[in-house]
Amino acid sequence: MKKVLAQIGKEIAQFRRDKLTLALAFFLPFVALLLYGYATRLESKNILVAVKNFDTGSLSRDYIDTLFSTGQLQAAPFRGSGVDIMEPLDKDGVKAAIVIPPEFSRKVSRRERAQVQVVIDACDVNNARVVKNCIIASTNYFLRSKDLQTTRNLISPQVRLWFNPGRDEALYVAPGAIAVILWIFPCLLAALAMAREKEQGTILQLYASSLSSFELIAGKTIAYTLIALMQAALIISASFLLFGLRFVGDITVFFLSLVLFLYSAVAFGVFAGTRATTQSAAVQIVATTGFTTALLLSGFLYPLRNITYPLSLISNVLPARYFVSAARNAFVRGSDFGSQLYIPVSIAIAAFVLYMAASKILRRMQLKG
């Protein structure tokens, strides 16, 4: 135990000495939180839509007002004659074009059908869907409010969105960003520390010492988990201040998962560090295997169910995937204790496997006796 403690002291002293490492530990995660938390939004507001109105009546003007009444769409000038509906797309950032035919108001007031042409720029698939839904919903609202509906809606849904009724995307992105950041950076720091011993040859001294591979890794991982806890405190309190996150519901599972999660991130870093011979190789292993998977396969940005098989299998063994859920449960959903116990258990298994893998590699290198 004494040996482990001494090693923790040595690791932290080494960590504090290098300015670049300190910036990597505390400054860059903060920048990443700002970039992910503020600049990453899936749904656009104020999507520019150009309308060409060939009609002269008042109903078409009311209809156009309805389209722009929710604030999701914003009117833009229609560049072009209106013969080619594609023409205004891409000009001045216009994402959709609508052409209202002549005689629209006359037809509608006589309860004859009037067709409205819409074309949406579908390069961004998600926002194309948003625009489509918005136009359909506004049209239905217009028909209802003018009493123009032909079918009676005998069954109507009362749709409520739970947990995030205002559909504030920060509530979705920020907890995910916390998870991704708290995976990437602890992992990177631990990998660097481990690879440094190998690169500088100091690991040979450790091999020859009386320190067992178990103790060696325990010292490294505990030291870097302590540093990771400081990072977590910084990142979580920053998101409280910046994104207005609050704990809702049970927090024991979250904190239990947090400690295990940070430990597994560090263990993964140490494992990567034992595989690499140089620090730059270690960074690359972590960047390609750790960074990309945490960012893409954890459900941080897009729903987990959309990940194609067999990539979805990888996602199931990623601690980040479970911690993203834990963070969303703690900050948004407010799930109770019992329903989410699978989260710390899964992360603990991952942490254990990574720890064993790292110490096994080291044991092989150690001097016997």
Add this chain to the structure above:
Amino acid sequence: MNKLNYFTQLKALMRKEVQQILRDKQLLFLLFFMPILQLFIYGFALSPEVDRLRLGVVDHASSTVSRALTAALVVNDVFELKESGGRDAALAALVRDGALDAGLIIPADLERRYRAGLKTNVQVFIDGVDANSAGIAAGYVSQILASFNRNLSSGSQESREIISPQISFAYNPGLISSWFFVPGVIALVLNLVSTLVSSAALVREKDSGTLEQLLMTPVSSKQILLAKIVPLAALLMITVAVALLVSVLVFHVPFRGNLLLFLFVSFLAVLVGISIGIALAAYSENQRQSLLTSFFINLPVIQLSGAIAPMESMPEFFQYLSYLDPLRYYVICVRALLLKGGGFSEIWIEVLSLSVYAFVLLSLSSSRFRKQLK
């Protein structure tokens, strides 16, 4: 120094450079394997699709109409029927714990009210944690119920409403999500690979002290730098070709624009990446430092470029900030050239901006690097 001599020296230096890069497994991995890997992971992992949402139904009416209603929600795969627990409270708990994405509660008097021609509300609640998906799902629920009502009253799902918008999607009519991500990933990966490979190639000489040896030879610092840049740019253009091939062959992303223009803007993006790499090398003592510093640059450059999350969705401040990001212009160009088929007239502003960035960054970083050599 005569001209002939100058070019022989340059040629020799370039040959050395290519050999050194091709011998380095780490750099080869970055140059040729990384783009394939990243395109596969991004292309298959990222999708904003809203379908197969887990729906629990508590049907108190348990009648023909209520069963037809449930079937209508499930039929086009937007929702997938799951165990609901049978009671309102149990269903609510399942949604609260994240075991279900949505719940539907149908009141007991649905059939009676329907026969009597009275309006009935059914309760739908959707897990709103994923704000974007929840919004789209809510839209789908309204649309599905509207067509269900039409079906009940007229026997046809087709809209007979007085105003019916005829909506079509331009550039990506099938709404294939990888078509949005793949052009972005081409840009992202090119940025990563070009900065990492070029900084590694330059800083390695510093690290191992061979740079001093090179300086003792009769070659000039300009030649040394030129001999670094030209082979790197050539190799990185192969990376571009690999990425484009994977996009078209694996993801079937259309290539609707001008290939020459694509190669030209990619060349500009490569130059921007190399300049960043040179700057990293100039300011770092060793590979570790340049690699770690690259995180501080690449993270914001990629995040602000609109490669992964749409530029238009960013808050205004970050949209303005992104004008400072050279990758932003390349992302716009790649999307336009692949999906929209636009020519120079559509993207000339972006091409021009990218050229200016390439020129300015390259001159700044190389003068900085050469100053260090003296």
